Amino acid sequence: MSDTGPGHDPIRGRTALVTGAGNGLGRAMALTLGARGARVVLVGRRAQTLGEVAAEIDGPTRTAVCDTSSPEQVAALGEELAGEEVSILVNNAGIAGPVASLIDVTPSEWDEVFAVNVRGVYLMCRQFLPPMVARGAGDVVNIASVSGKRPLPNRTPYAASKMAVIGLSTTLAYEVGPAGVMVNTLSPGPVSGPRMTRNFALEAERSHTSVQEAERAFVSRAALGRMVTESEVAAALVAMLQMPGLCGADIDLSAGMVAR
Template identity: 70%
Template structure:
């Protein structure tokens, strides 16, 4: 138990998948600011090392492909002496940008292997210790994609809606043991992934990059995308809300309003 003068996550260890870049790095920064020690995972060892060096000694890099059961089991073994009480399932892939009928089965399977099976495998590996201790928090990074049409992105949308369904059911299973499970659904996040999407859309429609971007962001009430740091701060805020369980929180600059 932390005192009022200590950061809210002081003394706790968090595990952030896909923590070497993008949203995962932003989430890691936010958790560090609240006093947590953070284990970051990803498939690129050098990228993880660079991020750990950049963010400081409170970050422990561990290579892991969350879609591979053997990797997740090895990670759990390597962290057997760590008391992981926060799990942020952030690792994800964007998948193909194409009509569903042009998407190969192996492309579909790759998206679900990372975006859905990865969440399942990580929860399967790290939830038992949380439930035994009677305390812990899981935040699954989903998406507003799937809550409104996003053409040519069927695998991604379907996978993120699956994460929301997994979250609400899992919350009911482990909530009685004192573990919270919630999902955060960001809208489009400014950065390399959306830049790629705008380039592809501009090529498809024969428009300029700026026109493709404007057509997309104009759907949001704030007329912009959210930032990586805003996603990190949202995870930080959710962990402070002790009554939050089984919830899905939209962070979309008003692109989705319910």
């Protein structure tokens, strides 16, 4: 952040690029950044959903279709956005992957999860960090997860990929921090919404229990006995962008799913 003086708003007037912005957490974070006065660039795989989210933002927006796991598409995105001064990069795009024991996960399923959840973060950082480094300012927030910080049976590809994002981010912070670019991870716990509902249905089928029982068993691990909400995650993102000196950090927001 280039100015941290009294009265400075660290978000208003900046351009924020959010991947996976067409739904879920991406949508919530894009809406919140827009409400805080940022120019939001919404990136995702489906033009229609991106347009629908953009229409909800009362402020300047831009949408771009891109599969962030594709080097060619990310390079094309960089050319498309060459006129934008992206100073906030939120790498949120990700997939949940299979719900199965490790021995039942196929190599193609494993590779797909890492392609989207890890390679996508690498490619987006590789594309959009150089201008930030040249300007001597910028914020990168990579969305990880508390998964992997405590056992999450039958979700090894997802847990491993999200821990890889944390490792990538902490190391990258030391590479670009001296240039004034802040790199951090935000690690939500289970977020209430359609994705978790699908996961509970899959777990219920696998364990021969009800969806309600699968959900209760999962949230019982949290100190607050509940999941976090999309709006809480978006608020945490804003808080991180308002914290000068936050670099190389991994912020847990899990309703107590992880306490350390």
